[in-house]
Amino acid sequence: MTGSGMTGTGPPGLSLAAAEGAASSRAAARPLGARARNVRRARTAGLNAFGVIIALITLFPIFWMISTAFKPSQEIYSLTPHLVPAHPTWSNFSQVISGRVSGGIGGVWLFFRNSLAVALLSVVIASLLALLASVAVARFRFRFRTSFLIMLLIVQMIPGQALIIALFLDFRSLNLLGNLAGLVIVYAAQALPVTIWMLRNFVATVPRELEEAAAIDGASGTRIFWRILFPLVAPGLVATSIFAFITAYNEFIVALTFLGQAHSDYTLPIYVQYFFGRGGAQWGPIMAASTMYTIPVVIFFLIVRRRLVGGLVAGAVKG
Numbered sequence: 001m002t003g004s005g006m007t008g009t010g011p012p013g014l015s016l017a018a019a020e021g022a023a024s025s026r027a028a029a030r031p032l033g034a035r036a037r038n039v040r041r042a043r044t045a046g047l048n049a050f051g052v053i054i055a056l057i058t059l060f061p062i063f064w065m066i067s068t069a070f071k072p073s074q075e076i077y078s079l080t081p082h083l084v085p086a087h088p089t090w091s092n093f094s095q096v097i098s099g100r101v102s103g104g105i106g107g108v109w110l111f112f113r114n115s116l117a118v119a120l121l122s123v124v125i126a127s128l129l130a131l132l133a134s135v136a137v138a139r140f141r142f143r144f145r146t147s148f149l150i151m152l153l154i155v156q157m158i159p160g161q162a163l164i165i166a167l168f169l170d171f172r173s174l175n176l177l178g179n180l181a182g183l184v185i186v187y188a189a190q191a192l193p194v195t196i197w198m199l200r201n202f203v204a205t206v207p208r209e210l211e212e213a214a215a216i217d218g219a220s221g222t223r224i225f226w227r228i229l230f231p232l233v234a235p236g237l238v239a240t241s242i243f244a245f246i247t248a249y250n251e252f253i254v255a256l257t258f259l260g261q262a263h264s265d266y267t268l269p270i271y272v273q274y275f276f277g278r279g280g281a282q283w284g285p286i287m288a289a290s291t292m293y294t295i296p297v298v299i300f301f302l303i304v305r306r307r308l309v310g311g312l313v314a315g316a317v318k319g
Contacts, residue, residue, distance in 0.1 A: 065287050065291060066291050067083060068284065069093065069288040069291045070085045070088040070089060070090075070092070071089070071092075072089050072091065076284055091284070092284035092287065093288045093292070095282075095284075095285045095288070096108050096289045108268075108289070111268045111271040112268055112292075114180060114265055114268075115268040115269075116249075117180065118183050119248040119296075120245075121184045121188075122183075122191065123241050123248070126191040126195055126244045127237055127244065130191075130196045131230075131233065133196045134199035134200040134202070134203050135203050137149065137196070137200050138200045138203040138204045139203065139208075152196055152197055153193070156193040156194055160190060160254065161253060164253065164257055167186060167254075167258075168258065171258065177258055177259075178258070178261070178262040178265070182258050183248075183251075183255055183258060183267075186258070187247065190247060191247055191248070195243065198236065198239070198240045199236055199237065199240055202233050202235070202236030202237075203229070203233055203236075210228055211228055214227075214228050242301065245297070246297060249297060251267075251269065252269040252273075255269065256270055268293050269293075271289065272293070275289065
């Protein structure tokens with residue numbers, strides 16, 4: 001009985017020493033904890049400041065483009081630059097919209113329509129073909145499957161300029177020069193390698209059990225594809241479509257080479273070149289055209305932004 005009591009309570013001196021040691025440990029831990037919190041706060045503030053600096057550096061060219069678009073020529077060529085136009089004007093935009101610089105071919109809306117049609121058709125064709133190819137690569141096992149994936153990466157490494165002469169000769173024999181159909185085929189083909197590679201990861205994240213359960217319930221292969229697989233891969237399709245849209249919308253060299261003298265089929269990047277003359281560049285109209293040029297991309301991004309984040313994250317789960 002006495003032994004059990006001594007075991008439960010312990011010597012009074014030992015208990016007092018342990019309490020004093022614990023108190024001193026807590027007292028020593030308080031400065032360390034406060035110091036760690038200060039370090040974390042300083043690190044967070046530093047990272048936030050660094051992010052703000054990067055954002056300002058990234059957004060400043062866009063701000064300068066928009067600001068210059070509203071400046072008259074006197075302010076553009078002034079030796080004292082101004083961030084904000086002192087006398088805003090719409091003359092640069094009116095000169096771009098009127099199309100006088102194109103020599104009567106048409107206004108900016110003609111070139112805008114051509115660029116938008118080519119970009120949207122390229123996105124639709126590239127997305128459809130890439131979706132079918134990515135399903136085949138991710139779901140089926142066949143010979144040279146790995147070689148096919150490696151070939152996609154190798155093809156993407158080849159500069160597009162190195163293929164222009166060969167493509168020009170092939171498309172001339174097919175009578176696809178001087179019209180927008182040839183551009184759509186080239187742009188869709190250029191976007192296919194990366195689009196297939198990216199969509200393959202999205203398809204691989206969809207569990208096979210969903211398709212097997214639908215097949216057991218009697219669903220056909222076509223219905224499984226459109227009702228089960230396609231809705232789950234749609235966010236990834238949106239992410240890849242943005243890449244295809246921007247690639248087709250901004251392309252200049254192929255459009256200039258393939259369209260030749262078909263001025264009525266020129267796209268917006270070619271139209272901007274009209275403002276670079278022998279006497280110099282008309283920076284006011286160039287910045288105004290560039291500002292109008294970016295609007296469709298921003299609108300396209302705002303339309304698909306809800307699915308974009310999910311698409312970017314979904315493809316990083318399983319390869």
